[in-house]
Amino acid sequence: MTKTVTVIPGDGIGPEVTREALETVDALGLDLRFDLLDHVNADTYLRTGVSLSDEDFGRVKASDAVLFGAIGDPRVKTSDYGRGVLLRLRFELDLFVNHRPATLLHEDLSPLRDARAGAIDCVIVRENTEGLYADIGGVLRENTEHETAVDADVSTYMGVSRVMEYAYSIARRGVCMVDKSNAVRHGGKIWQRVFKKAASRNPIIRSTHLYVDTAAMKLISDPSQFDVIVTNNSYGDILSDLAAVLAGGLGNAGSANINPVTGFGLYEPVHGSAPDIAGRGIGNPFGAILSYALMLENFGWTAEASALRRAVGTAISERRVTADLGGSLGTKEVGEAVRSALSAR
Structure with a gap:
């Protein structure tokens, strides 16, 4: 059955890396139809002042998934644009799981000197629709010396329960729940209660708990101890970027924003639009390619997803990479290297 995928290349290096990722996925010969926005x-x-029109949102909603490039432009001075595209898609499609794998593709890529860094292979599961990013709050006496800003950190029992359930469903060895319940008491009580219930239902999975500051330290000192980390929106945002750097850099990091109930997902590299190098053809396409591998996996094409990951690994081992990984190739040449490795499988 044909899968329809909406493609939003976006800004900066987004169109460049998206182009190479699409060509790479297309080389697999799968039954996919792309709707380009x-x-x-x-x-x-x-x-126009419009981030994402209702008509375009309708096209997204009618598809099976979204492939996203990047959002952001220095000419835009308000957060309304980014929120109107990416956060609208996350919230209105209820993509409550942000799934961020961090796997070291080659031992030379990690900034850690300890040999244990070679065992980095974990997933950060981030609650994606609540927390500090729910936009609950406001400002009093704006633009005065008495200006007061309030942002509310929102946790619901349903929201925490469903992301916790997902974390346990993908765990191979263990789940580490990360919070700051010793200081953020009210939401922390929900996270603690839900976690204890989930742990009791999954006795064969090792269940641990860390405060977020300790989790950050342990990620750096010994990332091999982690399998799945589950946490809230803001902590997950920070820890997943840290894990990505430990696994070789943001340029290699892919992500999936998914609703495991409906099966819908939005897949994007996490490197952002990188306006300083946009248009120069030197952006790293690995993050986009690996994000699309997550999409194929969720569609059930696990062999093809594995083939993409192996092809990226081959390109890295052969040093056919962009400057951020110590190479000299451009975006297109790196995409060609991955496709060459695919064709040789």
């Missing part, structure tokens, strides 16, 4: 970008927002 290349007008959803900062140029359109600056011209």
Whole structure:
């Protein structure tokens, strides 16, 4: 059955890395149809004031998944644009899981000197629709010396329960729940209660708990101890970027924003739009390619997803990489290296 995938290349290096990732996925010969929304970008927002039109949102909703490039442009001075595209998709499609794998693809890529860094192979599961990013709050006496800003950190029993259930469903060895319940008491009580219930239902999975500051330290000192980390929106945002750097850099990091109930997902590299190198053809396409591997896996094409990951690993081992990984190739040449490795399988 044909899968329809909406493609939003976005801004900066987004279109460049998306192009290479799409060509790479296309080389697999799968039954996919792509619906390109290349007008959803900062140029359109600056011209019309619209981030994502209702018509375009309808096209996304009618598809089976979204492949996303990057969002962000230095000409846009408000957060309304990014929130109107990416956060609208996350919230209105209820993509309550942010799934961020961190796997070291080659031992030379990790900044850690300890040999244990070679065992980095974990997933950060981040609650994606609540927390500090729910936009609950406001400002009093704006633009005065008495200005007061309030942002509320929102945790619901349902929201925490469903992301906890997902974390345990993908665990191979253990789940580490990360919070700051010793200081953030009210939401912390929900996370603690849900975690203890989930742990009791999954006795064969090793269940541990860390405060977020301790978790950050342990990720650096010995990342091999982690299998699945589950946490809230803001802590997950920070820890997943840290884990990505330990596993070789943001340029290699892919992510999936998914609703495990509906099966819908939005897949994106996490490196951002990188406006300083946009248009120069030197952006790293690995993050986009590995994000699309997550999509194939969720569609049930696990062999093809594994083939993509192996092909990326081959390109890295052969040093056919962009400058951020110590190479000299451009985006297109790196995409060709991955496709060459695919064809040789």
